[in-house]
Amino acid sequence: MDFVLFAELSINGAFSGLMYSLIALGIVIIYKSSSVPNLAQGAMTMLGAYMVLAIAASTGAPLWLAVPLAMVVMFSTGMAIERLSLRRLAGQPIVMILMMTLGLEIFIRALAMAIWGAAPRRLPIGISDDPLFLGPILLNQAFIVGAAIAVALFAVTALFFRTRRGIMLRAISDDYTASWSVGISVERGIALSWALSSVIATVAGVLWGAVQGVDQSLALLLLKGVTIAVLGGLDSIGGAILAGILLGIFEAIASGFLDPVIGAGSRDLVVAATLIATIMIRPHGLFGRHDIERI
Amino acid sequence: MFYRQAGISYSSYPQTRALFSLAADRRAVAILFVIALVAPLLFGPGTVSAVLTPWLIWTSAVLGLNLILGWAGQFHFGYAAIMGIGAYAAIHGTRHGLPWEMAMIAGGLCATVIGCVFAFAALRVKGLYLALSTLALQFAMDWVLSHVPAITGGTQVTLQAPPPAVLGQVLGGETSLYYIALAWCLLVTVFMLNLKRTPLGRALVAVREKDYAAAVIGVNSFRYKLVAFATSSFIGGVSGAVIVFAYYGAATPEQFAINVSIELLAMVIIGGLGSIIGSYMGAAFVLLVPGEMNQLIAWLAEMAGARLSVETLAHIPHVIYGALIIGFLLVEPLGLGRMYQNVRNYLMVWPYGHLHK
Amino acid sequence: MPDTENQVTTATATPGSRPSANHILSINNIEVVYDAVAMAIKGVSIDVPAGGLVALLGANGAGKSTTLKAISGLLKPERGLVTRGEIRYQGENLEGVAPQDRVRLGIVQVLEGRRVFGHLTPEENLIAAAGTRMSRQALASNIDRVFSYFPRLKERRGSSAGYLSGGEQQMLAIGRALMTQPKLLMLDEPSLGLAPFLVAEIFEIVRRINSEEGLSVLLVEQNALAALDIVSHGYLIENGRVVMHEAADNLKRNPDIQEFYLGGAQAKNLRDVKHYRRRKRWLT
Numbered sequence: 001m002d003f004v005l006f007a008e009l010s011i012n013g014a015f016s017g018l019m020y021s022l023i024a025l026g027i028v029i030i031y032k033s034s035s036v037p038n039l040a041q042g043a044m045t046m047l048g049a050y051m052v053l054a055i056a057a058s059t060g061a062p063l064w065l066a067v068p069l070a071m072v073v074m075f076s077t078g079m080a081i082e083r084l085s086l087r088r089l090a091g092q093p094i095v096m097i098l099m100m101t102l103g104l105e106i107f108i109r110a111l112a113m114a115i116w117g118a119a120p121r122r123l124p125i126g127i128s129d130d131p132l133f134l135g136p137i138l139l140n141q142a143f144i145v146g147a148a149i150a151v152a153l154f155a156v157t158a159l160f161f162r163t164r165r166g167i168m169l170r171a172i173s174d175d176y177t178a179s180w181s182v183g184i185s186v187e188r189g190i191a192l193s194w195a196l197s198s199v200i201a202t203v204a205g206v207l208w209g210a211v212q213g214v215d216q217s218l219a220l221l222l223l224k225g226v227t228i229a230v231l232g233g234l235d236s237i238g239g240a241i242l243a244g245i246l247l248g249i250f251e252a253i254a255s256g257f258l259d260p261v262i263g264a265g266s267r268d269l270v271v272a273a274t275l276i277a278t279i280m281i282r283p284h285g286l287f288g289r290h291d292i293e294r295i
Numbered sequence: 296m297f298y299r300q301a302g303i304s305y306s307s308y309p310q311t312r313a314l315f316s317l318a319a320d321r322r323a324v325a326i327l328f329v330i331a332l333v334a335p336l337l338f339g340p341g342t343v344s345a346v347l348t349p350w351l352i353w354t355s356a357v358l359g360l361n362l363i364l365g366w367a368g369q370f371h372f373g374y375a376a377i378m379g380i381g382a383y384a385a386i387h388g389t390r391h392g393l394p395w396e397m398a399m400i401a402g403g404l405c406a407t408v409i410g411c412v413f414a415f416a417a418l419r420v421k422g423l424y425l426a427l428s429t430l431a432l433q434f435a436m437d438w439v440l441s442h443v444p445a446i447t448g449g450t451q452v453t454l455q456a457p458p459p460a461v462l463g464q465v466l467g468g469e470t471s472l473y474y475i476a477l478a479w480c481l482l483v484t485v486f487m488l489n490l491k492r493t494p495l496g497r498a499l500v501a502v503r504e505k506d507y508a509a510a511v512i513g514v515n516s517f518r519y520k521l522v523a524f525a526t527s528s529f530i531g532g533v534s535g536a537v538i539v540f541a542y543y544g545a546a547t548p549e550q551f552a553i554n555v556s557i558e559l560l561a562m563v564i565i566g567g568l569g570s571i572i573g574s575y576m577g578a579a580f581v582l583l584v585p586g587e588m589n590q591l592i593a594w595l596a597e598m599a600g601a602r603l604s605v606e607t608l609a610h611i612p613h614v615i616y617g618a619l620i621i622g623f624l625l626v627e628p629l630g631l632g633r634m635y636q637n638v639r640n641y642l643m644v645w646p647y648g649h650l651h652k
Numbered sequence: 653m654p655d656t657e658n659q660v661t662t663a664t665a666t667p668g669s670r671p672s673a674n675h676i677l678s679i680n681n682i683e684v685v686y687d688a689v690a691m692a693i694k695g696v697s698i699d700v701p702a703g704g705l706v707a708l709l710g711a712n713g714a715g716k717s718t719t720l721k722a723i724s725g726l727l728k729p730e731r732g733l734v735t736r737g738e739i740r741y742q743g744e745n746l747e748g749v750a751p752q753d754r755v756r757l758g759i760v761q762v763l764e765g766r767r768v769f770g771h772l773t774p775e776e777n778l779i780a781a782a783g784t785r786m787s788r789q790a791l792a793s794n795i796d797r798v799f800s801y802f803p804r805l806k807e808r809r810g811s812s813a814g815y816l817s818g819g820e821q822q823m824l825a826i827g828r829a830l831m832t833q834p835k836l837l838m839l840d841e842p843s844l845g846l847a848p849f850l851v852a853e854i855f856e857i858v859r860r861i862n863s864e865e866g867l868s869v870l871l872v873e874q875n876a877l878a879a880l881d882i883v884s885h886g887y888l889i890e891n892g893r894v895v896m897h898e899a900a901d902n903l904k905r906n907p908d909i910q911e912f913y914l915g916g917a918q919a920k921n922l923r924d925v926k927h928y929r930r931r932k933r934w935l936t
Contacts, residue, residue, distance in 0.1 A: 007797035037423050089623050094422045095370055099564050100624045107617025114610040171769045171780040177729050178767040183755030183832050272434040283424045
């Protein structure tokens with residue numbers, strides 16, 4: 001057992017896992033407030049990255065300006081998507097809602113391809129490609145920066161949920177009728193949660209776009225995001241962090257040791273296996289509430 | 296006026312439970328059946344093999360998926376994987392000397408067994424979690440098909456399907472393939488039509504609506520869900536086998552990937568959950584509309600003088616496809632089947648519709 | 653022998669009946685239908701005077717909660733609809749006003765069964781109800797005011813609201829409603845599932861809130877005995893209709909109310925009781 005390799009895989013895996021959990025964070029925020037599993041979160045991530053590139057290209061703004069601008073645009077986009085497509089389906093069976101998010105996923109992904117083409121684009125955010133060395137262990141700088149930003153974003157989110165608006169969102173996720181009865185606008189709260197998720201998706205898109213280029217493969221991060229969200233508990237933000245780290249480590253180690261044995265692509269198998277195992281053994285994940293089994 | 300209900304009276308119990316009680320319905324079905332039989336004569340062989348055959352086969356797959364999605368109300372993300380299992384099993388069956396019909400049934404049974412094993416574990420959870428488990432099944436299948444050369448011959452290799460043979464007679468030719476597809480589609484349609492008259496169908500509806508209420512009246516929801524999964528997997532497996540033998544001619548893993556599953560789901564939703572005629576219409580819609588709209592858009596762009604790059608054009612069918620799903624869910628969540636029912640209800644009392652409330 | 657000739661009439665001489673001059677709430681002959689088929693309220697007219705404490709009594713399923721929900725706008729989640737009549741709050745028709753806007757106007761309902769936000773602390777429950785427009789000082793002073801009414805909540809302000817006892821949750825629900833700075837407070841069965849001494853405590857606090865702050869209160873209760881002790885007058889609803897509207901003392905003394913809702917004042921043998929009940933016909 002090569003401990004250096006093991007440690008290297010684990011640490012890099014943990015960092016990349018934290019970056020994956022940004023996608024899970026977006027899914028959890030939406031699920032907490034509106035009970036909708038947003039399968040379009042991967043497409044939103046991709047759209048966010050493309051939006052940054054488009055704003056930078058059309059206005060000539062530098063990246064550090066284009067990213068906040070894109071976040072503003074995606075804020076409204078998320079609100080618009082919820083208002084136009086999901087609100088009509090409130091109360092319908094979960095089949096319809098899942099299909100709607102799937103439809104959005106297909107639509108947004110194809111629209112991005114149609115507008116911007118399928119060739120991957122670079123999104124340089126100024127992180128050098130040279131690896132950092134921690135003793136004998138090789139660390140990927142992009143993952144370190146990405147993980148740091150992810151942790152910062154999680155902290156901001158946790159702080160947000162302590163503010164008045166955040167408390168109102170948590171109240172909404174507890175009980176719609178009671179929220180209405182004390183004057184909380186459930187509709188506005190849900191719209192806000194979609195908007196926040198879109199902003200988080202944009203950040204995730206930028207981070208992952210810097211690592212693997214901006215193209216439709218960003219949308220495939222959905223499966224990892226969903227697995228992490230389920231593993232951590234679909235309505236637990238803290239769970240998303242922990243589950244992200246776990247899945248990142250697991251995936252990195254498994255693919256490091258299994259790839260030579262069973263061929264490339266074992267990381268997808270690992271993710272799928274984690275998903276199945278979580279659902280079979282403990283559907284509500286590590287920190288989710290028990291009652292969410294009864295959908 | 297067209298669907299006259301006046302003058303219909305029953306003198307025996309079997310009559311009350313007839314499938315088509317309106318004369319207009321019976322006539323329509325008879326006409327459609329005749330058209331279906333002589334279709335190769337009416338349309339050229341090109342249309343038959345390129346349009347009608349795939350349409351019929353996809354319809355039978357959609358009917359199978361409708362059984363689990365529309366009737367039993369359980370989500371299934373991995374139907375393409377089930378079809379793939381049936382297809383590969385059938386091909387290997389014929390290659391190992393099984394007669395063709397047996398191989399088809401073997402394909403169906405293989406899919407059933409694997410579907411059941413999976414369902415046995417997956418049905419402990421509901422709703423979203425069931426959907427995610429089936430999604431995981433699809434991915435696992437994708438992986439297996441790509442990585443186990445014994446089954447598929449490798450990722451890049453297409454597995455040739457020998458020509459189908461009924462009762463020892465080798466059938467080549469577009470027309471015979473069409474009739475195979477037609478026969479299977481009719482079989483599945485008749486099964487689904489009769490489903491609502493059987494205890495199984497009623498139990499499925501009860502389970503779909505409120506499974507604990509169904510349990511209270513003695514319907515073992517787990518058993519019925521399992522039966523629904525098994526039946527649906529069988530239909531899916533055989534449909535997969537039929538599509539490989541009668542249409543594709545060979546099997547590749549891409550044919551049964553996740554996007555095919557989503558396409559099937561879109562066909563079910565657009566056609567209408569639980570609607571049999573909707574399955575036909577949904578399959579036709581999804582097969583034809585994106586392509587046609589793409590041509591329309593290209594033509595419009597030419598007229599307007601705008602230049603659309605090849606890349607854009609290549610992705611527009613997908614844009615339309617996504618937009619169709621969203622549009623249908625917003626405007627008519629119960630799909631084309633419900634639209635057809637609305638038209639039919641209107642025509643049933645025409646021209647006295649104003650007398651309705 | 654019970655007095656079977658004593659018919660029940662809808663009293664006419666009641667405090668503040670028709671002219672809506674100083675009524676904060678005026679319901680005029682509303683009909684409420686659930687799922688488009690089940691008529692839960694068949695014609696209810698109620699007036700709440702400004703600063704008044706009014707009770708809405710009735711048995712289970714009579715339509716009391718539905719009346720409250722019609723006023724607060726919470727019928728829609730339960731697929732209910734006001735199909736006739738009007739509800740006037742401070743003279744303005746409430747039709748089409750969304751529930752959250754009604755709260756802003758000053759109407760708040762404390763839901764049946766408490767319905768506190770279980771995963772939030774009591775303090776967060778109060779903050780959630782305060783809305784976004786309150787200044788920080790106003791928020792702090794309002795929270796203090798609620799805690800002064802319910803000192804027991806202050807002790808438990810840190811734990812999750814879901815873990816509070818039934819009485820504490822009821823206090824929290826009322827306090828949460830107070831945070832919306834209402835002018836009309838509607839309580840839906842606050843005594844449900846609570847021990848009698850807690851019921852007395854809570855009802856005393858409600859009476860205090862009404863008398864000290866001039867807050868109009870509409871109290872829906874099955875526990876007629878406790879309710880009639882603090883209200884000025886009450887309505888009796890049966891099967892979706894108002895069948896009685898009297899001052900609280902008159903209601904307490906009314907033999908039919910005593911028989912059906914207060915447990916019977918005189919000792920009778922079973923045969924007399926059955927005979928009496930069978931001979932009594934309420935409006936149905």
